Amino acid sequence: MSLSPATFRLLTAALLAAAASPALAAADAATASEGAAAATADPGAVSAASPSATSIIVTARRDQDRLPDQSGTLIFAGKLGDIAVLSDLAPIPNRNLRVALADIPGLLVSEVSNGSWASLSYRGLGEPHESWNILTLQDAVPAVPDMYSYPAAYFIPPLEAVERIEFIRGASGLLYGPQPGGAINYVLRGPRREAGAEGQARLTIGSWDARAGLASVALSDGRLAADGLVQYAEGDGPRRVNSDHEQTTARGRVHWLGDTVTATLALDYYKGDFGEPGGLTRARLAADRRDGSTPRDRIVLERLAPTLAIEWEASDSTQVTARAFYSRFERTSWRQAGGGFGQVTPDANVLIRQRQVFDTAGLDLRLRHDFGAGAQHTLTLGVLGHTSDAPVFVDKGASNSDFNGTAGALARVRRSGDTLAAFGEVKLGFGDVQIVPGFRLERLRQRVTETLDLGAGSATGGGPGAPNGPLGNRENTATVPLYGIGVTWDAAPTLRFVANASRGFKPLLYNDGVTFQAGIDAAGTFEPSYAFTVEAGLQAEPAPPVRIDASLFRVEFENQVGFLAGPLPALPPFGAVGAGGARRQNVGSMRNQGVDLALRLDLVGPQGLARGGSGTLRLSTNLQLLDADFTNGPARGFTPQYAPRHLLRSVLAWIGDDGARAGLTFTSVGDQEGADNNVADFALRGYEVVDASVEWPVLGGFRVGAGVNNLFDERYAPRVRPGGGGGFDPGAPRNVYVSIGWRG
Template sequence: MRIKNKSSGISIPVSTILAAILFPSTSHLAMAKEETQLPAIQILGSESEYKNIPGSLSVVTERELQSNQPVSAQDALKKVPGVNVVETDGYGFYPRIGIRGIGSTMSKKILLLEDGAPIALGPYTDPSSYYSPPVERMEKIEVLKGSGSLAYGPSTIGGVVNYITRDPSKLNGPRVKLSAGTQSSKNILAEYGTRWDGHHASISMLKKDGDGWRQTPFNLTDVVIKAGTQIGSNHYLGLKYTNYDQSSKHTYLGLTEYEYQTNYKQNKAINDQMFLSRESLDLTAVSDLGNEATWKNLLYWNTANRNWWRQSHTQGSDPVVTTMGSTVDGRLRKFDVLGLDSRLTKKYKLADLDQEIHVGIRAHEEQMNNRRARAIGLSTYEVDAAYTSGDYVGGYRERDMRKAKAIALYLENRAQLNNELTVTPGLRVERYKQDRVNQMTQKSGASSNTEFVPGVGVTYDMAKDSVMFAGVHKGFAPPTVADAISSTGVPEDLHAERSTNFELGLRGKWSHGDYEFTVFRLDFDNQIVSKSASGGSGTQLTNAGKTLNQGVEFAGSWRPDNHWKLSGAYTWLPVAKLDSTRMISGKNRDGNRLTYAPKHTLNASLNYDTNRWSSGIGMAYISEQFSNLENTVEPSSNGRSGVLPGYTVYQLNGDIKIDKKTKIFVSVKNLFDKKYISSRAPEGIFPGVGRMVMVGLDSKF
């Protein structure tokens, strides 16, 4: 069997690699008795490296994931300082994550990774987060916002989120996790792991379904296979294969103001349907080269089909009510991604100073096949090849191919100037080329760019468990192919987003907990925004010019004894504004606040743990937000503009341990069933998810 990326012609002999990894020749294999973790690219390789990270870093630990029982990976990120999560579907299928006031629109300005590999369906062609790995497969989540993000790319203006999946070495036998709750939701997770003579392997199967929030039923199946082995004493190999399949009634269509006030749980677009399938293969290798040198390699491949069928609609007036039409169009997209990430780390001495150099290269290639087509009927979800009318020919209105190639070089050197002071300068050089071919008109166009992204970080050990850090680095995010090149093949005057990011912070541990305090400033030379007032799907974008975000983050915990723990995260964002007199659609928006950038974000929780049971209560507060750059306060009748009032929601969680391997758990989200507006984009009001109750059993055998 071979897996082939058609755009590159590169093929991977999977059967050969599997045989080499899982059944290596004993003549070349020293049977290592010690257990080793599957090699993966992590931001924080070990706890001892934490103090050397020259920037703000948050880790959602395995214990926190088990305690809070998040509904999704997006839900788990709500407790990270600087992060603002915008809900539209209630279950986090399409994460809308903003960091430090940087727009949350489909998480386009944040780099999302899983075990170091990019997970956006098209990081360059279309980085919108239509796929999110299930939180059930996660061991921890890393969030990096400082100068250390230079090691990753593209789209790291907001930061880097790295999902770390559960390692096979954590499993030794079967595990079953069952849960059920409101909206007829049901989750079944079955895992099995085994270890022998220095090898380990696991398989995980997840099945989720339910009626969904706002009458949007869903069905999800997720399979993960992981395996790893140690060859000799210096070489480690790993494999991860995933197969994800989801179907749901999710929609772009929100509610009008009248519909929200009369029945905010309704869904008018009952014939909208999303089909998403994704398959991936990651091969990892780590070699200890001796003389304190380590070489890490990650070969990643994935392919995905994202077919979103959406029913036509019109809106009447006084009051505005949505009337669904008689036709359904599909936005049909196929993605193929192939890349190699190689990193070399070497410790050495220079001028009697301890040094550590990091050198990396990443080659990346992707292809997106985009189609827009008319369906045969309201619920058939097949292209009507006989339909030709107006812009439609043979059922299709759009057919184009989008491609991107990129190569990035990365260099960082950490110099220990004395026992307390470490300086880490770095440089990332990224060259990318984008192509677009309109297959209906045969018109084509291309765009290319080279970015030099420098940065420097400093850490200073103030005390045994207290570190001050500071950093400044350039950030950039390329426009998508469709934004950079028009359907007629003409390159748009749309430049990459560029910013200069500053950080100053203090983190550490004390006898009763830990803390991190950070002051930040993101100074954009150019930020890409919507031209129209409401934004939404299909909106033309433009260069907004300078913008400025600055504020303060705090995260900490207090544990007075072995049972109680108080933890929280707070972000104050007093400035998140357009800082340019550049006219957009004939309007001067200079000084206006950026969209979905709340001034205050607070998460806090109080937990009590014993050897037999645990419980906790948490709260989340989000202050008001603007939905458009005009900063409109009064809600529009179609629901797409107007302020989003602030809100507070609470949650409860607890578990009882039946024995060392089995526990029963319960989780209640939005305890008081608070009604609030989470988003007004892309097309109307999306209410925040109501009360969700989940009860389950987690058992290892």
């Protein structure tokens, strides 16, 4: 017997609630005070008297890498998530997310060879390009141009300054945003709460003339605190031509650390200038993985973002948080006209300049109130207001070195969006059982209006050659209800069962229906995508040195927006697409299911299998097994792109009591499809990569470090892109770095 998706979801929600009934009966004899005592004894719990201004997702103690039941104005009971504690590793330079995210099961890192942005995906939920399906935050604040209409992860904070990375899985993160792939938060160190001062500095050099310097300082008198950091990095990159980069990151913060109120005013600045060497055909990749195809393409990213965060403990049972944020994000790219998939673009072709400007502002207000005997229940409510204005300017250069677009305007597009969201959860505590229903209601308005749309004219010179084409004018207004329910049952002090069912939403993007890339065709209309995720798992510590996490999951993703790779015939309303090109459209609905397994084992240490004098030798490994298929639509019967059947990561880490750190990271990714219709020219072969790093303290607060990435020089391509300038993006060959740092 088959069930409709709607019936399946309703039954799942009912089963989750029913699953708690035996536990509720068993817990009925427990008094409310015993429930409160159990909550107090939770090692992951956080006292409301110690709010943190650095994290909206988790404010657990720094020695914890599991989610607490609640923190501040947020509830995590009934949710599954992961924390990567970067302070357990040697400092990670050069944005190596493969190492930084190795402790988060199922989070696929699709590496970008010039490091210009993060490309992440989760459980096969769409192309990872620029992490469109995941909400990216830094210290609680969206770190993307527009969290609804353009959630591209162009900004990554310096990983050497990141304390931990928090990830809320899939649609269970619906209180942090609608993205179906979950929410990822980079938490920087600080603020300093004790009176005094501290600082650190680091210099790093590496392969391909890589150079980086980072300095930070933190001051505090116990009430008023301030901190800041600046990083500069540059290098030639792993490709021989046009792979250089230059980046500047700066941040300043002022904190008020009161008894009941914590306030943080922050200002972030980032600018990155990257060469874009382009993709390679499979044959060119095999011949020379350091080759390129676009010797003049570039992208410049600039972000200025002030934020204000306030946390107020109104009473022992009530807490309020408010976050106001604004960002001005500019993305300017130059691409040579007339390129082909994996082929060298003719040098004579002129440059096309595309400039996108994003002015985005938001206000997030949240309230938490504990109630009931012993305060065993918790209610959270919140609202989010969000607005953006994002014009696009496309101009043609008069030559291959004209970066100003003096040959004339090609396109002008006005884009704007507004969103109002209301959300809430209630945690009902019954002894060892907690039931957490939640909701989110989105009211979205988005408008995209073309005022100019001209053909490119000659690829080698001259002004725009075509008359004004059909002008797009799209306005979407929607009210979207989302919901979820979670259950947590502490069957024993070292055994917890967690289940969650949630519905997520991917709004239409500004660039749905609009494309400026050669060889890419796009549908005239798009439908938004919806995800329904069911997950059930356990967290166990059978012995002090051993920790086990396991979960089963199933995701139904409706109206996925993806692409079908060419060659494709000309069918209304599309044009013909050649080999290496693609057609962007709603490609159908998918069903992704699988298992996540994670093991942490302390081999040597105070609680390890073998006793050590100091420090800990730890093995952590995680495995995702994934079965993904399109169930209807144009891609029915195919495997979704970037949905490998296995993703395995293992980390062997030495964590010394004196600050020494050493790590060996192994990554294994199965075969992947690079197009939703599984065209062989886009297939990505599986690969295995090993990374090694070490940092050792020496005299006077100084530390020396070194590392080797891709230790065994694996030849692989983690991503592929269609169209002009597209092709296979090769993984970086073996490379090394050394560093010297100081902390005091």
